[in-house]
Amino acid sequence: MSEKEILYFEILKKEVVKTLQHSHAVDSNIANWKGQEIIYLQDDLSDKVNGRISEKWFYTHIKSNTGKLPRIDMLNMLSEYAGHQNWNDLKGKFQQLNPKKTKPPKTGLILLFLLITIFSGLYLGSTLLNKNNVYKFCFVDADLKTPIKDSPIWIIWMIDSESPMVSRCDSLGCFQFTTKKEKIKFIVRSPYYKPDTVTRIVHNKNIKEEQIQLKTNDYALMIHMFSKSKVKNWRKRRAQINLMIADNAKIYQVYEDGKTEMELFNKKDFINKLTVPLKSLKKIEVIETIYTGDKISILRFTQNKE
Numbered sequence: 397m398s399e400k401e402i403l404y405f406e407i408l409k410k411e412v413v414k415t416l417q418h419s420h421a422v423d424s425n426i427a428n429w430k431g432q433e434i435i436y437l438q439d440d441l442s443d444k445v446n447g448r449i450s451e452k453w454f455y456t457h458i459k460s461n462t463g464k465l466p467r468i469d470m471l472n473m474l475s476e477y478a479g480h481q482n483w484n485d486l487k488g489k490f491q492q493l494n495p496k497k498t499k500p501p502k503t504g505l506i507l508l509f510l511l512i513t514i515f516s517g518l519y520l521g522s523t524l525l526n527k528n529n530v531y532k533f534c535f536v537d538a539d540l541k542t543p544i545k546d547s548p549i550w551i552i553w554m555i556d557s558e559s560p561m562v563s564r565c566d567s568l569g570c571f572q573f574t575t576k577k578e579k580i581k582f583i584v585r586s587p588y589y590k591p592d593t594v595t596r597i598v599h600n601k602n603i604k605e606e607q608i609q610l611k612t613n614d615y616a617l618m619i620h621m622f623s624k625s626k627v628k629n630w631r632k633r634r635a636q637i638n639l640m641i642a643d644n645a646k647i648y649q650v651y652e653d654g655k656t657e658m659e660l661f662n663k664k665d666f667i668n669k670l671t672v673p674l675k676s677l678k679k680i681e682v683i684e685t686i687y688t689g690d691k692i693s694i695l696r697f698t699q700n701k702e
Contacts, residue, residue, distance in 0.1 A: 404483075404486065405465060405471075407486070408478060408486060411475075411478035411479070411486070416437055419436075420433075420436040423562050427459055429459075430459075431650045431698070432683055432696065437449070440477070441477055445473055449470070457470075530572060531574075531604050532604065534606070535565065535569045536569070536610070537609070537612065539611075547588045547589060548565070549564070549571075549589075549610075550564055551564070551571055551582050553582050554582060579597050587682045588616050589612055592610060592611075594608060616682040616692075618636070619695075622637065630671050634667055634671045640692055642663070642693045645693050646660065647662070647696075648661075648694075650697070651698070681697060681698050682696075684696045
C-alpha cells in the first residue's frame, strides 16, 4: 500500500467518524472505538447504505495497522456512507492534499519568516489576554452522597456548530476542563445511573468546583447484581426480571475480544440466562439501557468471568 493510499484510507476513517457523529456521540479517534461505538457504526451502515461489517473486521482493518487496504467493495461501501460515490471518488476529491513539491523563491523566505514571527506574536498576545478558566465537576450517588467510582461516566459535550465530543471521568468520578465561554452544556451517561443533561453559566464565577448528583438506574443495577449473587428462589427472580423488561425488548451481548460478533437475545432467553443456576454463570456488566415507558426496551451487556 503506497503512502498516498495510506493517506486516503486515514481520510476515509475520519470521514466515517464525522458521519456517525451526526447521529451518535462517539470518540473523534476511531482507533479508540470498541463495543458500543462499533454497534452504532454497524447499525448506521445498515440503515444508510445497507452495508455490513463485523466486529472482527473492524478490529482487523480499523484498530490494527496491518499495512494493507481492505477489499475494494468495503472501501466503496464506507466511502458511500461518508457521502462519496465510491473509493475512487473520495481519492479524486482529496488529491489536492498531495501537490507537487516546489521550492519557494529565495526572495520570499525573509517575508515568510517575518509573517511567522508576526502571527506567533499575535497568537501569544491573544492567549495571554484571554486566559482560560479551569473548572471541575465531580459526580456522586444521589442516595448515598458518595463519589461514583465503580461505574464509568462519560461526558458528551454539546458544542455550538460542532459535532459532539466525548470525554471520560477519572477514577474518582471527576473531570476538569478549561474554557473562556460563559455557558457550557453536556450530557452525562453511565451504565448504572440515569442520564442527565447539565447546563451551567460558569464564566467569572468564584466557584470552580462542583458536585453533581446522579440517580441510580435501578433496573440495570439489579440485573448486574442478579448475575453475580447467589439466590435460592429462582422463580421470584424470574418474576422480578420479567417486570423490568418489555416483551419485545432487543437484548445484545457484546464481545470485546475482536473475534466474536454480538449475540441477540429475546426476553425469554435472557431471563433463562440469568436464572438458570449454573456454576458457569458469569457476571453481567451492563453497557446501555434504553427505556420505553417504565420498562427496558433495549439492553446491551458484556460478561466477565468470575
